[in-house]
Amino acid sequence: MDVVDTWTGRAACLLQQAMRMTNEAFAEHLGISERTISRWHASPEMVHRTEVQQILDIAHREAGEDVRHRFALLLRPPAPRMEAQALRVAIAVVARGDEILLVCRRGEGELRWQFPAGMVKPGADPSTVAVQETHGETGVHCTIREQLGERVHPVTGVVASYFLADHLAGEAANRDPLENVDVAWVPRAALTRFIPAEQIFPPILTALEATV
Incomplete structure (x- = not known):
């Protein structure tokens, strides 16, 4: 299983996407406010404080294999795009x-x-x-x-x-x-x-x- 060293706003939102949850459902799943989830979406580079890191570690660890697989795919950096040469x-x-x-x-x-x-x-x-x-x-x-x-x-x-x-x-x-x-x-x-x-x-x- 892939391990996330540091959870950022982007990584947390990708976990939410992999779990296919709305902001409201994801907030309830983690036990935090929906406003906090919205703030993660607005600030993808933010680094979460220690207790939030632990909450996300647990959510990732307890997620199903299919969720973890989708999350790993989403977390990978996009492949460089090859610009097509116009004829x-x-x-x-x-x-x-x-x-x-x-x-x-x-x-x-x-x-x-x-x-x-x-x-x-x-x-x-x-x-x-x-x-x-x-x-x-x-x-x-x-x-x-x-x-x-x-x-x-x-x-x-x-x-x-x-x-x-x-x-x-x-x-x-x-x-x-x-x-x-x-x-x-x-x-x-x-x-x-x-x-x-x-x-x-x-x-x-x-x-x-x-x-x-």
């Missing part, structure tokens, strides 16, 4: 004169045009990923002009970081045929024919209009 993608909006680079991805029963993008692993720089993935998918070398912002993508639900980029070199080619069906430069005026306007991150359209 993040880096998206490159690559401009070449009056044209924008798009890839046509294989979806679930449909084809979907979108900007080159790649998953950002923990610790990676999204802008670097945007450049590398653009080249890996299309063979196009580009350089980042500016970051356009972030949002939770309305279709995929992942965190998306957007970058406006300029074409440096390379002809567009489908270098990832497992993921993509086609790669193309499309006139910026025709962009919404390929990607519905409501799915395009608004700062993208603003940035493209400013560079006309």
Whole structure:
């Protein structure tokens, strides 16, 4: 049986929880006032005086095995929480004169045009990923002009970081045929024919209009 070296307000309240008693019932069980129980709840760090320590020792010792087991579980410090890493993608909006680079991805029963993008692993720089993935998918070398912002993508639900980029070199080619069906430069005026306007991150359209 676990032994409590020092009863605090928190430990006493956990014993009450393990015994599944109300403040009134727990107070009657221990032979003390209900106000005292309420004070323990309000001051979890308080250390009880000697006679109260003895009362709680007895209550713990005489509790059933199931109560002592629940109490031991409640008394354990919580395991450290592992923060989930949100899925993040880096998206490159690559401009070449009056044209924008798009890839046509294989979806679930449909084809979907979108900007080159790649998953950002923990610790990676999204802008670097945007450049590398653009080249890996299309063979196009580009350089980042500016970051356009972030949002939770309305279709995929992942965190998306957007970058406006300029074409440096390379002809567009489908270098990832497992993921993509086609790669193309499309006139910026025709962009919404390929990607519905409501799915395009608004700062993208603003940035493209400013560079006309």
